[in-house]
Each structure stands twice: as structure tokens, then as C-alpha cells.
Amino acid sequence: MKLLNLIKKLPEEKNLAIHPRPYFNHSVELKSIFSPEERAKMLQSVGLNVFFFPSEMITGCDLLSDSGVTTMTNEQWAALHLGDEAYGSNRGYFLLIDQIRETFGEEFFNKPGSGRPNAFIFHQGRSCEDALFTLLGKTGSDLIIPSNGHFDTTQANIQINKIQAVNLFSSELKRDKSDSYFKGNMNIQEFKKLLEKSSDKIPLAYLTITNNTAGAQPVSMKNIEEVAELAHKYNVPLFFDACRFAENAWFIKKYERGYTDTEIKKIVKEMFSHVDGFTISFKKDGLVNMGGGLFLKDNGLFIKKYPDSSEMLTNYQIVKEGHPTYGGLSGRDIMALSVGLKIIIKQEYLTYRINQVQEFGEELHKQGVPVLTPIGGHAVYLDVNRFFKDTEMKPGDFGGIALCALLLAAYGHRACELGYFAFGYFDKNTKREIPSEVNFVRFAIPRLRYEKQDLASCAESVKILYEYRHQIPPVKVTYGRDLPLRHFKAKFEFKR
Numbered sequence: 251m252k253l254l255n256l257i258k259k260l261p262e263e264k265n266l267a268i269h270p271r272p273y274f275n276h277s278v279e280l281k282s283i284f285s286p287e288e289r290a291k292m293l294q295s296v297g298l299n300v301f302f303f304p305s306e307m308i309t310g311c312d313l314l315s316d317s318g319v320t321t322m323t324n325e326q327w328a329a330l331h332l333g334d335e336a337y338g339s340n341r342g343y344f345l346l347i348d349q350i351r352e353t354f355g356e357e358f359f360n361k362p363g364s365g366r367p368n369a370f371i372f373h374q375g376r377s378c379e380d381a382l383f384t385l386l387g388k389t390g391s392d393l394i395i396p397s398n399g400h401f402d403t404t405q406a407n408i409q410i411n412k413i414q415a416v417n418l419f420s421s422e423l424k425r426d427k428s429d430s431y432f433k434g435n436m437n438i439q440e441f442k443k444l445l446e447k448s449s450d451k452i453p454l455a456y457l458t459i460t461n462n463t464a465g466a467q468p469v470s471m472k473n474i475e476e477v478a479e480l481a482h483k484y485n486v487p488l489f490f491d492a493c494r495f496a497e498n499a500w501f502i503k504k505y506e507r508g509y510t511d512t513e514i515k516k517i518v519k520e521m522f523s524h525v526d527g528f529t530i531s532f533k534k535d536g537l538v539n540m541g542g543g544l545f546l547k548d549n550g551l552f553i554k555k556y557p558d559s560s561e562m563l564t565n566y567q568i569v570k571e572g573h574p575t576y577g578g579l580s581g582r583d584i585m586a587l588s589v590g591l592k593i594i595i596k597q598e599y600l601t602y603r604i605n606q607v608q609e610f611g612e613e614l615h616k617q618g619v620p621v622l623t624p625i626g627g628h629a630v631y632l633d634v635n636r637f638f639k640d641t642e643m644k645p646g647d648f649g650g651i652a653l654c655a656l657l658l659a660a661y662g663h664r665a666c667e668l669g670y671f672a673f674g675y676f677d678k679n680t681k682r683e684i685p686s687e688v689n690f691v692r693f694a695i696p697r698l699r700y701e702k703q704d705l706a707s708c709a710e711s712v713k714i715l716y717e718y719r720h721q722i723p724p725v726k727v728t729y730g731r732d733l734p735l736r737h738f739k740a741k742f743e744f745k746r
């Protein structure tokens with residue numbers, strides 16, 4: 251065939267430098283335009299806390315969070331119309347059962363009437379955590395829940411129930427020069443030590459995939475296997491905090507030996523074959539605005555160890571959220587979720603998605619801005635300590651807060667401090683700030699929302715502020731320094 255022979259003489263499509271997006275715009279929203287002066291006035295009025303800044307005034311990229319997927323596909327929008335708002339056993343519930351079984355494994359969702367209830371729908375991730383840790387908090391005292399990196403709400407829900415939350419970050423994470431692709435791993439040696447000393451105090455161990463608190467870094471299949479094997483040896487169930495399971499699977503396929511030719515779908519199944527349950531916020535890799543779930547493996551170690559959990563969680567769900575067939579979700583949200591879970595594991599979607607995050611991070615890196623490398627899955631993490639290394643900014647000056655305030659007011663891009671302020675705390679006894687282990691500003695990239703140009707503009711703005719770093723003044727906390735989860739509530743002022 252002439253045409254086939256002709257195209258064989260041209261450079262191959264897959265080798266081109268720039269590829270089109272694997273989707274196109276379905277509808278767009280025009281932004282309102284606000285000036286830097288208007289933004290500065292507004293930010294000042296909300297005490298420099300970017301969470302309280304009206305999103306409508308964000309003229310650049312809103313990278314506060316990748317949660318609550320702001321852009322769904324046309325199939326998902328269409329599915330919303332098919333939502334069935336019946337109080338019991340709505341149409342979407344049955345689709346969701348099939349989809350959960352298909353994505354994660356049949357053992358995570360017993361069909362009604364066949365086996366004990368083991369799948370609990372909630373309105374978002376943290377309510378699943380609340381349910382799980384409220385239950386575990388009643389099973390003993392001085393309990394410990396280790397993780398490769400607890401998310402802030404997970405940690406708070408554990409602590410509220412008087413359980414100790416322990417982070418066993420990988421040692422690679424703190425090494426500037428390490429080029430490990432799996433810095434999200436759990437530190438196996440530390441985990442072993444903890445198990446040897448206190449396994450009877452550990453109701454379960456947690457792996458966050460990808461590890462949001464540790465720079466959105468993925469966890470390798472090898473680490474999942476080793477953690478599961480160790481935990482099970484000591485009769486400790488293993489759970490995933492599975493918010494970004496598909497992105498984690500993409501990293502395994504790309505970087506872990508032996509998985510290049512394995513489909514994402516199969517990698518996901520293999521990952522979940524090692525755990526006894528998981529909590530998930532569907533607002534990330536469920537590709538939806540709202541939703542969460544708690545799933546227990548039928549005949550897994552957790553159910554065996556806590557045989558009453560199924561009954562207790564069902565009661566809890568009914569009292570706090572709703573009937574088990576809708577949990578805290580509307581029928582239309584369930585419909586969008588059952589479609590979202592099909593899309594999220596598509597190889598071409600994931601490749602584009604993660605490459606977009608990586609290109610943004612690499613652009614910052616190229617410009618000399620210190621970011622955590624290799625770049626993670628859903629966000630780019632700027633290392634605040636290295637950013638201000640040659641300046642007079644001190645840990646208690648909260649440089650990350652100052653940087654986010656300037657970026658938003660001057661250039662209209664919203665990022666979020668996840669560092670000494672968000673994760674550190676004020677010790678009321680010693681009247682001293684206790685800094686956290688990590689000090690980042692996070693640029694979380696929402697799924698399907700932005701184009702290259704938007705992110706390039708944000709990278710340029712950050713670079714300008716990097717050059718200006720010696721003039722960035724410290725901030726002081728004017729409200730909320732000693733509150734729990736203080737970053738969501740506090741107010742600040744520039745010192746000069």
C-alpha cells in the first residue's frame with residue numbers, strides 16, 4: 251500500500267518531541283480577571299491564609315490541591331444524569347460493586363446477600379479514617395499505627411483516638427543526591443525494629459500510595475511485598491491509603507524491573523493482593539468531586555483479627571453517613587465514580603498526567619529552583635530549606651507561608667505550605683516551635699485541568715520569586731499557632 255510505505259519513511263509518531271494530549275476540551279470556563287493589587291488586598295484581609303482566598307480570584311493555576319477532581323470527562327458528566335437518588339439500592343450502587351471488584355479484586359466487595367458486608371461507602375477519605383480508627387481505638391491502649399507517611403487527616407484521626415501515629419519514611423527521601431524512583435517506600439529496617447519491640451500494640455500498618463506526605467513519591471511493588479510479609483509474620487494486618495493507586499501503579503510499570511510489559515490493571519490487582527484492606531478518597535484517583543470508601547478483604551487478616559468489625563462499621567456508617575447502599579454519596583456521584591474508575595487506569599491518560607507534573611517540576615529544576623527529585627506523581631514539592639538556604643529566613647519565620655502569599659498576590663498562582671507550619675507544632679510547655687521532618691511548598695496539579703502554558707507561567711513566577719528570595723520577609727503568626735491542624739485555620743502577617 252502506497253500510503254503505508256510513504257509514512258514508513260517519516261519519523262515515527264511515537265518519537266516526536268511533543269505529543270498531543272490524549273483528550274480535548276469538552277467545555278471551558280472563562281476566568282474573571284483580577285489585578286495583583288486586588289489579590290493582595292483580599293489575601294491580606296484573610297490573614298495570608300491561602301485556604302481562605304476566594305478561588306474565583308485566582309487568575310493563574312490553583313495548585314492548592316489535586317483533590318476533588320475539578321474536571322471530569324464527558325462520560326462522567328453524562329453519567330451524573332443517570333444518577334438514581336433512591337434511598338436504598340440505587341442503580342449506581344450495583345455498577346460500583348462490579349467496578350470495585352474489577353479494579354481492586356473481588357474479595358473487596360461482597361455482593362449483597364453473599365458474605366458479610368466488607369465495603370463501606372463514605373462521602374470522603376477522612377470519614378473512612380474516622381470510622382476505622384474509632385473502631386481500632388476501642389481495641390486496646392497505647393496502640394501504634396506505623397506508616398510510610400501518614401497524611402495529615404489520617405494522622406489527626408489516629409491521634410484523636412489516642413493511638414500513636416508513627417512515620418517510617420524511607421532513608422532515600424532525605425538524601426538530596428538519591429535518584430531512587432521509590433522514595434515513598436516504608437523504611438523496612440525501622441518497621442522491623444518496631445514490630446520486634448511492639449507488634450502486640452500495632453492493630454494495623456499503613457502504606458500511603460503514592461506517599462503524599464513524602465513528596466508524592468511512589469512505593470515499589472517490592473516494598474509493598476516486603477512490608478506485607480513482615481507485617482503478616484507478626485500477625486499485623488496491612489492497609490493501603492489508596493488515594494493515588496493508579497498513579498503509583500504507573501510508576502511501578504515505568505521504573506520497576508519486570509513490570510514494563512504488564513498492564514496497569516494487572517499491576518493494580520497485584521498491589522492490592524498484598525493488603526487486608528484499604529481506605530480511599532475517591533477525590534483523587536476515583537476521578538470524581540466527592541467520595542471515599544473503606545474496604546476490607548474478605549477472609550483477610552484484618553477481618554480475622556477483628557471479626558466484629560463488619561457489624562460495627564455497618565452500624566457506624568448508618569449512623570454517620572447513610573444506608574450502606576449509598577453511604578454519604580448522592581446517586582449521581584456514585585455513577586460518576588463508577589465511570590471514573592474505568593478511566594483512571596488508562597495507560598495514555600496516566601502517561602500524559604504524570605508527564606505533565608514531571609515537566610512542570612523539571613522546568614523549575616532547570617531554572618535552579620530546589621524541588622524534590624525525581625518528581626512525584628501528583629505534585630511538585632519545593633524544598634523550602636534549600637530555597638532560603640543562603641538567606642536570613644529562619645525555621646520559625648515560616649518562609650513557605652511567605653512564599654505562597656507572594657506567589658498568589660503577585661502572580662495569581664495558589665500553592666500550599668506543607669512544612670514547618672503545617673506539620674510542625676508549637677510546644678505550649680517550652681513555648682517553642684517544634685519543626686517537622688520535612689519542609690515543603692506543594693504544587694498539586696489537578697487532573698485534566700491545566701495546559702502546558704498555564705504551568706509554564708507558574709514556573710516562571712516561582713523562578714522570579716527565587717531570584718527575589720533575599721528580599722522575601724519573614725511572617726509571624728497572628729492567630730492559631732497552638733491549634734491542632736493549624737494550617738487550615740491560622741492567620742499571618744509579614745514582619746516587615
Ligand SMILES: Cc1ncc(COP(=O)(O)O)c(C=O)c1O
Nearest residue numbers: 317374375376401462493531533
Ligand atoms: C494520602 C491522603 N489520604 C487521605 C486524604 C483524605 O481524603 P479526603 O480529602 O477525601 O478526606 C487525602 C486528601 O488529600 C490524601 O492525600
